[in-house]
Amino acid sequence: MDMNEIKEIFFQECEEQLAELESGLLKLNDGDRDPETVNAVFRAVHSIKGGAGAFGLDDLVSFAHVFETTLDCVRSNRLEPNQDVLKVMLKSADVLADLTNAARDGGSVDQARSRQLIKELEALANGELPQASAAEPAPKAAAPAPAPVAAPPVNEEGFQPVAFSFEDFEADEPDLIEGTCYEIIFRPKSELYAKGNDATLLLRDLSRLGAMSIHCDMDGLQPLDRMNPEAAYFSWKISLKTDKGEDAIRSVFEFAEWDCDLDIALAGGGAVDACEELPMQPVPFDLSMLDEAAAGSAEEEVQIAARDRAAAVSAAETASNVLQMAQSSTRAPAEAQKNATAAANAAAQQAASAATPTIRVDLDRVDRLINLVGELVINQAMLSQSVIENDTNGTSSINMGLEELQQLTREIQDSVMAIRAQPVKPVFQRMSRIVREIADMTGKSVRLVTEGENTEVDKTVIDKLAEPLTHMIRNAVDHGLETPEKRLAAGKSAEGTVRLTAKHRSGRIVIELADDGAGINREKVRQKAIDNDLIAADANLSDEEIDNLIFHAGFSTADKISDISGRGVGMDVVKRSIQALGGRINISSKPGQGSVFTMSLPLTLAVLDGMVVTVANQTLVVPLTAIVETLQPEASAIHSFGATQRLISIRNSFCPLVDVGRILNFRATQANPVEGVALLVESEGGGQRALMVDAIQGQRQVVIKSLEANYTHVPGIAAATILGDGRVALILDVDAIVAASRGQSLKPEMSFAAAG
């Protein structure tokens, strides 16, 4: 694995950490004061800083460090995470994301913004507690710190030892603590320091678990002129008496576990007394280990070499910081105890949440697996079909085996599909940043409410969702919501609400974006459409039709072009990208109350439970989720309505009858309803329709195949599938059929033949 690959993994992890950071901050913003949430946020920034340090990403490290310092104040209850603090932190999270992206793609960052935020963060950390920065020494400077701190007095260089004590970290009366005695040997490697971890901080965290005594082994220390300020020369032998388990100890070293040798053993079989009687032996310390580590990180060293000198210079300074920290740490024992408990709780929760290990897989491999399983399902269906045709003995072992195979195939398919399904959460989270930015730019006060973040949808859909959603969110805040003054004047709260929801419906994912703004100004839209020759001046349009005008190319109701919108990317682009995903978008707007955009997207690649039907000698699949019931119409239930329409009466209500074969142009005249079967379907708009088909073949699970890959979008058809006999069958787009039966055109907007 070369450096670039490692770096790529780091950036992937950064993405996760950033998501974690943002969701944690948002939770805090909503009033969550769980210490674990704070810890998670801190961890995220800390991990980014550590990784960035290893790769020499200076900008990222320095920003993350300031951020982390401020977060540490929150973590240690020295800074109350109120709305103002969180506002700064959320912005800092944005900048951190920018810096990460810049480090990955080489782009530039808004330097002024990051400098400003560094100032704000420092102000927060210092304003509340002037000592705050001392509690968290600079990560790079921390590396050489142990040298001056713990240098033995017998040093020929005439080095003055600096007194350093861990006493303050220890609980006051260790003997009163019930617990097990552990013997921990902690040997950091150079990487630990290179990643911005600090052994003293780890030891301090450890001290919160119980009573402990620490012995530093400094046999490995080199004379000053041979000393590498980046290397690690010390190891510690720690006797810890704690009532927490080994897991709690391990979780202290969670960030450092790859970068140190850690031996945790029960001392004297766990007897409480053993702690005190433990003979102190010199800790064996193998210097060749350091050499290995140094060789392994040679490349890293080149990258960070520039900072080595600076680090060395600041070593003395850090030492005094550490000392200061030790001296100023005069917390009451009760508080120390409380902290220890909190830390232990957090550690326990941390251990629980870390229980789901994940694996990173190339998307192509998953795709291949999904395709293969799709083929397997088809083959299994083919096999079933031929066995049924050839074997009349229903109880034969073949049939039983086949049934089992069917079940297995289905399970495999479900599992494989689940691999690609992901919650929409990351996309939704990204939107909160957009809202913040636009709100800042426009001076509006906006609250983003998200619902159904855990709704799962295929990864490809998620990836393609971000762009149209971003655009719509921008529109909602910029055009949709009024200014706080206008809102107050209209009798609304000054803060506007944008609501983003996701849910499953009829085998599709429905994403709704609602704002409580002024709604669409229909007069303005209409006038604009007339000006642009989209409609005739005297055209009589319904409200709905006017609303839909905003999807036309080059249509913007913004009075002036702003930074945010009106840059030539209109709602037409949103509509097109949604359609490219096989989705639809609808608006409903109420003047003064806001607008709702509803996007309905397919769960692509997903498997569909379908009703296989025959229409005009063609085999079609109707998604089962859309079907409410099926019925055999009787002649007395069919009523003509005008010249062309027919209604069917179902339990005393009348439902329009739609001949699928006719509407898809498979036949020229309407079929006789009495000879067919009616499928009562419910569409997205809530309306019911009775779809007439010729016959029902049965229910089957089908694999969705894209029509668009080699053909084009076909109105009324959602996708294709391959049946057991190897032939292609089309999957009906029920909503589009219902819409067409309402009089909307089912003519292709895009045509395969358009340019011919």
Added chain:
Amino acid sequence: MTYAAKNLTTGGRELIAFRVGDQEFCVNIMAVREIRGWTRATRMPHAPSYVLGVINLRGAVLPIVDLSARLGMKPAEPTVRHVIIVAQVKSQMVGLLVDAVSDILTVRDEEIQPTPDISSEFEKSFARGVLAIEGRMICLVELEAVFPQEEREAA
């Protein structure tokens, strides 16, 4: 030395020639993915008349175009003897229904004559040139012109 072999040594290009009705056409061999027999296609609603429907090509949905109808000639009545040329046009795959594949030709660029000055714009748009080979006239088909990729949105 055969005609084809003679040209191959001089660095010509390879074309697949096929028959549609009583005329001969050819396409660049690089665009051809495979050649297979006719199987019944599933009809597509609202499809242009020359799109016969779609078939299953090892799990992918492949549209089948009746080249005869597409070129404005008599629509084919597909039989088992008909052949489907699976061709790649940009990122999409398309199946061309033709009567039979006749030849693999190796020609040099200078052997391709410009399309004769004929009145019909339609023929000119899909013909990239003509070849005179052993007394036959073979029309080099521009696949991208026959199957436009970038469909324009209806106004």
